[in-house]
Amino acid sequence: MRIKFPDNSAKEYEAGTTGLEIAGDISQGLARNSLIVRFNSELCDLTKPLYDDGSIEILTFRDEEGKKALRHSCSHLMACAVQKLYPGTRLGIGPSIEDGFYYDFNIPEFPGISVFKKIVAEMKKQVKENTPFIRKEMSFEEAVALFEQKGEKYKLELLEELRDAGESISVYSHGEFVDLCRGPHVPSTGYLKHFELLSTAGAYWRGDENNEMLTRIYGTVFDSPANLKEHLSMLEEAKKRDHRKLGQELELFIIGGDGGPGLTYWLPAGTIVREELENHWKKAHIKAGYQLVSTPHIAPVGLWKTSGHYDYYRDNMYFLSIDKGEYALKPMNFPGHIIIYKNSKRSYRELPMRLAELGMVYRYEKSGVLHGLMRVRGFTVDDGHIFCTEDQIVEEIQKVVRFALYFLNIFNFGYRIELSLMDPEDPGHYAGKPEEWRKVQLALAKALDEMGEAYRSVVGEAVFYGPKIDIKMKDALGRFWQGPTIQFDFNIPQRFNLTYVGNDGQEHRVFMVHRALYGSVERFIGNLIEHYAGNLPGWLAPHQVVILPITEYQLEKAEEVESILTSLDIRCAIDSRNETVAYRIREAETSKIPFMLIIGEREVESDSVALRIHIEGDRGSMKLDEAIEIVMVGCRRPELP
RNA sequence: GCUGGCGUAGCUCAACUGGUAGAGCAGCUGAUUUGUAAUCAGCAGGUUAGGGGUUCAAGUCCCUUCGCCAGCUCCA
Numbered sequence: 001m002r003i004k005f006p007d008n009s010a011k012e013y014e015a016g017t018t019g020l021e022i023a024g025d026i027s028q029g030l031a032r033n034s035l036i037v038r039f040n041s042e043l044c045d046l047t048k049p050l051y052d053d054g055s056i057e058i059l060t061f062r063d064e065e066g067k068k069a070l071r072h073s074c075s076h077l078m079a080c081a082v083q084k085l086y087p088g089t090r091l092g093i094g095p096s097i098e099d100g101f102y103y104d105f106n107i108p109e110f111p112g113i114s115v116f117k118k119i120v121a122e123m124k125k126q127v128k129e130n131t132p133f134i135r136k137e138m139s140f141e142e143a144v145a146l147f148e149q150k151g152e153k154y155k156l157e158l159l160e161e162l163r164d165a166g167e168s169i170s171v172y173s174h175g176e177f178v179d180l181c182r183g184p185h186v187p188s189t190g191y192l193k194h195f196e197l198l199s200t201a202g203a204y205w206r207g208d209e210n211n212e213m214l215t216r217i218y219g220t221v222f223d224s225p226a227n228l229k230e231h232l233s234m235l236e237e238a239k240k241r242d243h244r245k246l247g248q249e250l251e252l253f254i255i256g257g258d259g260g261p262g263l264t265y266w267l268p269a270g271t272i273v274r275e276e277l278e279n280h281w282k283k284a285h286i287k288a289g290y291q292l293v294s295t296p297h298i299a300p301v302g303l304w305k306t307s308g309h310y311d312y313y314r315d316n317m318y319f320l321s322i323d324k325g326e327y328a329l330k331p332m333n334f335p336g337h338i339i340i341y342k343n344s345k346r347s348y349r350e351l352p353m354r355l356a357e358l359g360m361v362y363r364y365e366k367s368g369v370l371h372g373l374m375r376v377r378g379f380t381v382d383d384g385h386i387f388c389t390e391d392q393i394v395e396e397i398q399k400v401v402r403f404a405l406y407f408l409n410i411f412n413f414g415y416r417i418e419l420s421l422m423d424p425e426d427p428g429h430y431a432g433k434p435e436e437w438r439k440v441q442l443a444l445a446k447a448l449d450e451m452g453e454a455y456r457s458v459v460g461e462a463v464f465y466g467p468k469i470d471i472k473m474k475d476a477l478g479r480f481w482q483g484p485t486i487q488f489d490f491n492i493p494q495r496f497n498l499t500y501v502g503n504d505g506q507e508h509r510v511f512m513v514h515r516a517l518y519g520s521v522e523r524f525i526g527n528l529i530e531h532y533a534g535n536l537p538g539w540l541a542p543h544q545v546v547i548l549p550i551t552e553y554q555l556e557k558a559e560e561v562e563s564i565l566t567s568l569d570i571r572c573a574i575d576s577r578n579e580t581v582a583y584r585i586r587e588a589e590t591s592k593i594p595f596m597l598i599i600g601e602r603e604v605e606s607d608s609v610a611l612r613i614h615i616e617g618d619r620g621s622m623k624l625d626e627a628i629e630i631v632m633v634g635c636r637r638p639e640l641p
Numbered sequence: 642g643c644u645g646g647c648g649u650a651g652c653u654c655a656a657c658u659g660g661u662a663g664a665g666c667a668g669c670u671g672a673u674u675u676g677u678a679a680u681c682a683g684c685a686g687g688u689u690a691g692g693g694g695u696u697c698a699a700g701u702c703c704c705u706u707c708g709c710c711a712g713c714u715c716c717a
Contacts, residue, residue: 199711199712200645200711200712201644201645201711201712201713202643202644202645202711202712202713203644203712203713203714204643204644204713204714207713207714208714209642209643209713209714213643213644213645213713215644215645216712216713218712248652249652256708256709257708257709258708261707261708261709308717309717312717313717316715316716316717331717332717363716363717365715365716366642366643366714366715366716367642367708368642368643368644368712368713368714368715369642369714369715369716370709371710375716463717464717465717482716487717514717548676548677550674550675550676551674551675552674553674578673578674578675579675579679579680580674580675580676580679580680581675581676581677582675582676582677582678582679582680583675583678583679583680584677584678585677585678586677586678586679587678587679588678589677589678590678596677598676598677600675600676601676602676610676610677612677617677618677
């Protein structure tokens with residue numbers, strides 16, 4: 001048979017050769033690292049004998065599919081160990097997930113995380129035995145008989161669905177353990193040396209809250225001890241950077257508790273961070289051709305009935321009655337912007353019209369989903385709405401994408417673009433006609449293509465009123481977060497009958513783009529805190545400079561320095577407490593203050609200061625002017641776009 | 642919302658099977674006049690989240706409300 005490789009070269013092999021043998025033919029290293037193969041675009045086990053001509057791709061841990069196979073295989077290994085230690089355990093499902101895998105079980109009397117050691121020991125034993133994973137195809141009836149005999153009721157439920165879908169049935173076994181599984185798997189349990197069990201949690205069978213709750217065990221597995229270790233230390237680091245912890249330590253904000261779950265109280269230091277972010281945002285938006293507006297926090301319910309949000313999101317809104325009317329706390333800002341747009345008859349000469357507002361919105365989030373600043377019930381959307389003609393769509397979208405990337409670049413976030421499309425299987429969820437959707441989705445794709453930005457399309461992620469471009473931002477630990485979102489909307493302009501008069505004197509339908517770059521100011525600050533581990537860049541640092549006179553005899557000089565820095569718009573304070581210098585430096589360091597200016601007798605005599613920079617350490621004495629210059633550079637606000 | 646866990650001083654945590662709520666840091670007062678990550682001493686700080694119950698006796702056991710944490714479902 002003739003086998004083609006990804007580089008387009010080809011080679012003859014005897015029929016019945018396996019992917020593993022082909023990998024070994026290429027190099028021993030590849031054979032060692034290979035996990036599964038893609039043969040004629042189908043994923044299969046390395047040990048599967050191949051008989052036909054075709055193209056092959058050997059997949060390792062570097063490939064997403066290879067990683068998945070390794071992780072999924074490990075979930076089988078764990079399931080086997082759990083079932084062995086806790087007879088009577090029924091199996092749910094055990095997929096690979098980003099960064100690991102899990103398996104859902106119904107375990108009678110599971111004692112919890114304390115028994116991880118026992119499970120790990122059993123898994124290690126099986127890794128050592130290096131038992132092969134064996135695939136077996138069988139008829140539906142055979143499979144039912146097999147799992148009935150084992151009492152695996154969940155598997156029987158899954159089987160029913162596979163029958164309805166007309167899929168062929170395969171099972172994988174290693175040793176005594178058998179599981180219904182599509183595969184592929186790595187060749188044997190010996191591949192699974194570098195695993196760790198991480199946590200346990202409850203999870204509904206099939207993710208449905210009406211079903212019974214199973215025990216889910218999370219774990220992860222890597223191809224090498226170094227990669228496993230790196231991942232585990234990343235998890236540790238993430239814990240240290242938790243914005244809730246840092247927010248409390250740095251006295252940035254309070255959230256929940258007596259103040260009400262999901263509600264944020266910004267402390268003075270946190271308010272400075274907010275203000276800086278918001279001020280820069282405002283300046284940048286004005287420069288980019290936006291007009292700032294401001295709209296109320298409540299609005300009559302009729303507005304949300306017209307927009308369609310009442311029908312879609314009523315359960316997540318807060319209502320109040322005023323006089324004889326019903327009002328709602330705004331869950332979004334755009335109706336206010338629509339009212340502003342409709343304030344007068346609009347001409348094509350005014351378009352594109354870009355309105356922007358840092359608007360606080362309130363959404364009822366279920367109590368269990370609240371999470372620090374990342375998920376709250378009241379938050380500030382840095383909202384912008386662009387009203388434009390059809391011809392302007394592509395250019396406006398591109399401008400917004402560039403603007404969004406400008407913001408991410410300020411903070412050194414990486415990014416990944418997703419184009420969220422409608423789900424053609426579920427047209428009822430979306431407002432508007434499918435052909436309109438198709439047209440607009442193509443326009444968004446065109447906008448990205450022209451810019452040369454890579455993106456991936458995600459079907460079914462669109463908002464009900466239109467497709468969107470989501471930019472996920474990547475932080476210093478490599479984690480992705482919800483970032484800027486650019487939502488096209490051809491629906492709401494119709495509902496609100498938004499028009500403009502064209503140069504032909506006729507009224508035309510206007511098009512609308514919703515966009516947020518920080519997303520939520522609250523969540524964005526949460527992201528920044530974790531991204532920078534609390535060491536915010538100078539311009540955002542609540543306290544930028546602390547001045548430390550060594551004794552009270554240098555207090556006068558310190559006050560002089562303070563007044564110079566204050567006049568230069570630097571946030572500084574003197575710490576002249578009756579404590580040792582070491583004590584006060586320690587406090588400034590733990591408060592993550594970027595700059596410390598220490599003034600002793602020597603400095604007073606020579607009009608200099610000793611500069612110490614947070615984390616870096618002592619920079620020694622220098623002329624005051626020189627130190628001020630370093631501070632000014634370190635606290636400089638970002639350039640406008 | 643669901644399942645599970647947790648709630649002790651401003652913060653971090655002690656208090657064996659029910660038996661007098663304690664420490665460090667922070668705070669306040671005083672001494673010390675300090676040269677690059679914690680000077681010393683003293684003082685004060687609590688309805689053990691709220692409510693109810695069992696008991697001679699409850700931080701500890703039971704019920705309940707609230708809040709927090711993890712995960713699930715959800716996230717315009």
